[in-house]
Amino acid sequence: xxxxxxxxxxxxxxxxxxxxxxxxxxxxxxxxxxxxxxxxxxxxxxxxxxxxxxxxxxxxxxxxxxxxxxxxxxxxxxxxxxxxxxxxxxxxxxxxxxxxxxxxxxxxxxxxxxxxxxxxxxxxxxxxxxxxxxxxxxxxxxxxxxxxxxxxxxxxxxxxxxxxxxxxxxxxxxxxxxxxxxxxxxxxxxxxxxxxxxxxxxxxxxxxxxxxxxxxxxxxxxxxxxxxxxxxxxxxxxxxxxxxxxxxxxxxxxxxxxxxxxxxxxxxxxxxxxxxxxxxxxxxxxxxxxxxxxxxxxxxxxxxxxxxxxxxxxxxxxxxxxxxxxxxxxxxxxxxxxxxxxxxxxxxxxxxxxxxxxxxxxxxxxxxxxxxxxxxxxxxxxxxxxxxxxxxxxxxxxxxxxxxxxxxxxxxxxxxxxxxxxxxxxxxxxxxxxxxxxxxxxxxxxxxxxxxxxxxxxxxxxxxxxxxxxxxxxxxxxxxxxxxxxxxxxxx
Amino acid sequence: xxxxxxxxxxxxxxxxxxxxxxxxxxxxxxxxxxxxxxxxxxxxxxxxxxxxxxxxxxxxxxxxxxxxxxxxxxxxxxxxxxxxxxxxxxxxxxxxxxxxxxxxxxxxxxxxxxxxxxxxxxxxxxxxx
Numbered sequence: 001x002x003x004x005x006x007x008x009x010x011x012x013x014x015x016x017x018x019x020x021x022x023x024x025x026x027x028x029x030x031x032x033x034x035x036x037x038x039x040x041x042x043x044x045x046x047x048x049x050x051x052x053x054x055x056x057x058x059x060x061x062x063x064x065x066x067x068x069x070x071x072x073x074x075x076x077x078x079x080x081x082x083x084x085x086x087x088x089x090x091x092x093x094x095x096x097x098x099x100x101x102x103x104x105x106x107x108x109x110x111x112x113x114x115x116x117x118x119x120x121x122x123x124x125x126x127x128x129x130x131x132x133x134x135x136x137x138x139x140x141x142x143x144x145x146x147x148x149x150x151x152x153x154x155x156x157x158x159x160x161x162x163x164x165x166x167x168x169x170x171x172x173x174x175x176x177x178x179x180x181x182x183x184x185x186x187x188x189x190x191x192x193x194x195x196x197x198x199x200x201x202x203x204x205x206x207x208x209x210x211x212x213x214x215x216x217x218x219x220x221x222x223x224x225x226x227x228x229x230x231x232x233x234x235x236x237x238x239x240x241x242x243x244x245x246x247x248x249x250x251x252x253x254x255x256x257x258x259x260x261x262x263x264x265x266x267x268x269x270x271x272x273x274x275x276x277x278x279x280x281x282x283x284x285x286x287x288x289x290x291x292x293x294x295x296x297x298x299x300x301x302x303x304x305x306x307x308x309x310x311x312x313x314x315x316x317x318x319x320x321x322x323x324x325x326x327x328x329x330x331x332x333x334x335x336x337x338x339x340x341x342x343x344x345x346x347x348x349x350x351x352x353x354x355x356x357x358x359x360x361x362x363x364x365x366x367x368x369x370x371x372x373x374x375x376x377x378x379x380x381x382x383x384x385x386x387x388x389x390x391x392x393x394x395x396x397x398x399x400x401x402x403x404x405x406x407x408x409x410x411x412x413x414x415x416x417x418x419x420x421x422x423x424x425x426x427x428x429x430x431x432x433x434x435x436x437x438x439x440x441x442x443x444x445x446x447x448x449x450x451x452x453x454x455x456x457x458x459x460x461x462x463x464x465x466x467x468x469x470x471x472x473x474x475x476x477x478x479x480x481x482x483x484x485x486x487x488x489x490x491x492x
Numbered sequence: 493x494x495x496x497x498x499x500x501x502x503x504x505x506x507x508x509x510x511x512x513x514x515x516x517x518x519x520x521x522x523x524x525x526x527x528x529x530x531x532x533x534x535x536x537x538x539x540x541x542x543x544x545x546x547x548x549x550x551x552x553x554x555x556x557x558x559x560x561x562x563x564x565x566x567x568x569x570x571x572x573x574x575x576x577x578x579x580x581x582x583x584x585x586x587x588x589x590x591x592x593x594x595x596x597x598x599x600x601x602x603x604x605x606x607x608x609x610x611x612x613x614x615x616x617x618x619x620x621x
Binding site: 166 | 511514520523527530531534537538541564567570571574577578581582585586588589592593601605608
């Protein structure tokens with residue numbers, strides 16, 4: 001059993017999805033999905049434990065030797081990502097039962113859980129696999145179910161957002177497929193480790209440059225890096241609340257993981273950063289993303305749209321850390337990856353609670369809610385403080401490490417820009433605080449009460465995690481550091 | 493040079509025209525057609541990689557000494573399935589969009605969306621007044 005944990009991580013949710021069809025009853029399917037997701041969470045914990053002790057787990061599918069057979073490979077980076085995905089998925093699923101009751105018609109509940117589990121499978125698969133082509137297949141499994149999940153939103157805009165995401169997502173994935181094909185053409189292998197060994201021999205050819213360009217462009221589309229982010233705001237804003245909470249925390253993170261994996265492990269650090277001016281390009285686009293997306297966020301009156309733009313800005317921070325190309329910068333990126341997953345899932349789940357009670361997340365509906373729904377609003381405020389980067393929250397930790405990494409390189413003007421970007425977050429978070437706590441309530445006749453406990457408890461679990469990992473950073477910092485250092489160690 | 497890379501020129505032409513159709517056309521069905529052409533070009537690309545001059549199909553027989561590489565064929569079979577799934581999902585979405593918006597032209601959908609968000613704001617303003 002223990003030896004097969006790596007593959008069970010992917011196989012369990014994959015085979016659980018069709019079983020949902022048999023169970024049929026909404027509540028039963030929900031319990032089953034939560035159980036499955038919780039199992040993947042426990043497996044990822046076990047894998048992390050194992051990786052911290054032994055370094056790397058390699059699993060050979062069907063017993064075929066690696067460069068020929070498909071290999072699943074877990075190192076510290078994978079283990080961290082698996083933990084993020086499976087934990088957020090479990091907590092979000094807990095809240096989903098109440099939330100989708102209001103947002104999705106009764107007869108589509110079972111389908112919702114099936115799509116959700118498939119999407120989870122795809123993401124876990126992308127992270128677990130050590131095979132470049134497998135990445136593409138799992139990417140499409142998670143994306144195709146994502147398009148359908150977003151289209152389940154109750155406004156008709158959801159359909160249009162889903163279609164736009166489908167077009168751009170498919171172009172991105174096909175770019176990755178072309179890149180993988182070009183790499184295979186040059187080396188004759190698809191195994192990431194094997195590719196890393198063979199690519200340096202042919203590194204100076206145009207084909208390898210083209211392969212890298214296609215892969216980076218495709219991934220940047222998938223991770224919604226500015227200016228390739230156009231699909232994201234509407235997709236997040238009009239999807240059902242729980243879907244937004246899940247994707248905001250995981251989907252783009254998986255793409256960032258792939259960017260790190262391909263840049264550092266497959267093509268190698270020296271190829272990626274010396275032969276191609278990746279550093280300047282990504283640094284500039286990351287900073288532009290922080291500012292332009294934050295300013296767009298300030299002007300939004302739909303709060304889900306506001307936080308969707310804020311997500312693009314947060315991706316900017318991760319890209320800036322990545323473009324530093326130092327172990328410290330990569331540590332900051334990985335920390336922010338983990339921390340941003342906690343903040344955004346907490347905020348979007350709280351918004352889900354508002355959707356449940358009010359049916360809308362327009363800023364005007366927030367007036368006076370600070371008194372009527374104290375727990376929900378407090379969750380949004382703490383999540384917001386975390387986005388700004390106030391001490392004692394996780395946001396502070398990741399920004400602290402990012403600024404420290406920038407200063408270590410002597411790039412203080414960029415550190416100043418990062419801090420200015422955080423000031424923009426203060427403005428859009430304050431907008432919500434002002435509406436919720438400093439205005440009298442709308443003269444609405446119906447009594448608004450606190451959201452049901454089944455949504456509040458998962459939300460607060462995430463909020464408390466925001467605070468806990470902001471105070472006790474030993475786990476997150478240790479794992480991020482170890483992962484970043486091993487990535488630099490493995491490159492020649 | 494041009495003749496020798498004939499396959500790859502076809503791939504490039506198909507890829508570019510596919511992408512052009514996706515970007516330039518406002519009709520959702522045409523967009524999907526463009527997307528399919530774009531994906532198909534990649535299928536041809538993979539199959540071209542596998543080809544070896546003078547080699548036969550990978551079938552075990554005494555008379556054959558040199559085989560084409562079967563792996564890209566297997567890979568692209570998976571990608572074809574993915575492509576079909578994408579097209580099917582896209583077409584299903586177009587059907588839903590048609591019933592929800594009454595049109596499948598990008599511009600009109602955009603306009604309808606803008607109108608509805610504006611009317612929402614107007615309603616909110618009225619409520620406040």
